[in-house]
Amino acid sequence: MSEQARKFDLNMEEVLEAWGVADATREVIANALDEQALTDTGEVEIYEDDEGRWHIRDYGRGLRHEHLTQNEDEEKLNNPDKVIGKFGVGLKDALATFYRNGVDVTIHSKHETITVEKAPKADFEDIETLHGLIYPPEQDIEGTDVVLDGITEAQIDQAKSNFLRFTDDELLEETKFGEVYASPAGEDSRIYVTGLKVATEENFLFSYNITKTTKQVRDALNRERSNVGRTAYSSRVKDILRECETTDVAQRLVDDFENFTDGTTHDEVNWKPIRLHAVKLLNERDDVVFATVDERHSNADLLNHARADGYRVVTVPENIRNEIQDERDSEGNRLRDVGTYLEEYNESFEYDWVPEDEMTEDEREVWNHRDDILELLNDPPVEEIRVSETIRMTERGEMANGVWDGSEQRIVIRRQQLNSVRDFASTLLHEVAHPRSGGAPDLSKPFEDALTGLLGEVAESAISKQ
Structure with missing residues (x-):
């Protein structure tokens, strides 16, 4: 550069020792990206020329030496969500780091050409600081071209890795x-x-x-x-x-907290609001049933039916199970835990009746003993007995072997109980105890009293026939 340069004191005696060449390059790239964002100009280019020098080129307004001042950049401060940079010292730190590491820097714009060197401070010859050498522009270009000589491709790649x-x-x-x-x-x-x-x-x-x-x-x-x-x-x-409103993120979160059993969950699922949001979103968008490890074992029949109905069973920790019990998703639907699915299943349940002519020969042989069994009782309160392939679930999420349908005054026996006279008889007598007790539920005292009475009647009939 033949013309005499003006020296612009950067007022830097020390540089950031922790910074390397890649850190300095990061700052130059950040400035270029900010200029692109603020001016809505062309994409920033980063490339190596034929002489092995790397260029960081934007197409904005062009760098001036005033940009090397210490002050914060007001334009950037007024656009915090549009730009990356904040401090005016970032570029100065970068220039100092390049100088310390032997990387030659030349900055071209239509306003001027800038390089750097160390020189004594004005009126203080014993103190050297980094100066920008300001020359008339060598190139009439749009934007700014920062040329780095002495930097490696690996350092460029490391700097670029800081940007999304x-x-x-x-x-x-x-x-x-x-x-x-x-x-x-x-x-x-x-x-x-x-x-x-x-x-x-x-x-x-x-x-x-x-x-x-x-x-x-x-x-x-x-x-x-x-x-x-x-x-x-x-x-x-x-x-x-x-x-987030898509199931992609929610699904990944839910999949992650299913890993709680082996302790490999990530930190986001430890945040309660995030757990609940993911569960609600998944409940709203997909067919899922949330169950604990214990519920997967104790409600195996119910959950097998859920899978057969097209639901995916999601394993959740006990604390999440407790959190979602009374919650609803954004559409007002209850979160489908095991209890909710059980209610839905039983409300929508329809019997799959097994007519006598569709029974196997062995099943019909067992079925034909129904009157013999009822004759062991005194005035059994049953108007109809039917067999179904499927049956309603119990509160424990298990498919019952039989049910008493009080509204129809009938007993429904699950088909698999026709495998033996003993299974059929025990189920039939158990269900008779419900109308005998006035419709009392299992395990209640009225039901237990009625069942005990039936046992006595059966024993009495058996003894009397000897």
């Missing part, structure tokens, strides 16, 4: 507060703020991009804009999840 737009993360859902992404397999989840990675989470199920920031988030974005603490963004992550 340069990843292939799978977008699952977009909300008014931000976006949910599938976490990369085998990698930590990522937390982005307006597209810039600010933290990683080892035990999050998803990655998140916060697009509507809070004061807490903005205040936490320090000069380094990395390693932001969870307290700064956790409330916004919860807001994002609560706004």
Whole structure:
């Protein structure tokens, strides 16, 4: 550069020792992306030229030396959800880091060309600080072209990895507060703020991009804009999840808390509002039944029928089971736990009758003993006995072997009880005890008294026939 440069003191004696070349490059990329967002201009380009130099090129208004001042950028502060950067010192720190690491920087715009060197401060020859050398523009271009000589492709890739737009993360859902992404397999989840990675989470199920920031988030974005603490963004992550409306996110959350039995759940499912939201959304959009591990064993018959009816049985911890008992989804439907499904099943139940001519020969032989059994009793209060392939469920979620239908004054026997006279007789006598007790339920004292009385009648009849 033949012309005499004007020296612009950056007032920097020290640089951020923790920063490397990739960190400095991140700042340059962030500035370029911010300019693109603020001016709605063409895509930022990052490429290597024939001489091995890397270019970071935007098509905005062009960098001026005034942008190297210490002040915060008012335009960026007024658009917190549109840009990545916040502090005017970010670019200065980047230039200092490049200088310390032997990376030559040249910045081209239509306004001027800028390089950097160390030089004595004005009137203080014993103090050297980093200066920007300001030359007349060498190129008449739109935007800014930052040329880096001495940087590797690996350092460029490391810098780009801080930006959501340069990843292939799978977008699952977009909300008014931000976006949910599938976490990369085998990698930590990522937390982005307006597209810039600010933290990683080892035990999050998803990655998140916060697009509507809070004061807490903005205040936490320090000069380094990395390693932001969870307290700064956790409330916004919860807001994002609560706004999700697709079953994709809800399904993944529910699938995750099914892993509670082996202790491999992720942190999001430990947040009660998120658990409830996922369950409600899944209940609204899919055919599911929520059951605990114990309920899957104790209500096996009922849940087998649920699966046969097209429902998916979702295993939930006991605490979630308790949380959802009285809850409803956004459409006003009760959350379908085992008790709710049992009610729905019994309300919609229809018998699958087995006519005598469809019974097997062995079944008919057993069936023909029904009058013999009833004759052992004194005036049995039964008008009709029928056989059904299926039958209503008990409160324990088991298919009953028989039921007393008081409205029809009839006993219904489950077909499988025709396997033997003993099974058939025991079920028939059990059901007779219900009308004898005035319709009392199982295990009640009136029912037990009636059943005891029947046993006495049967014994008396058997003895008298000897």
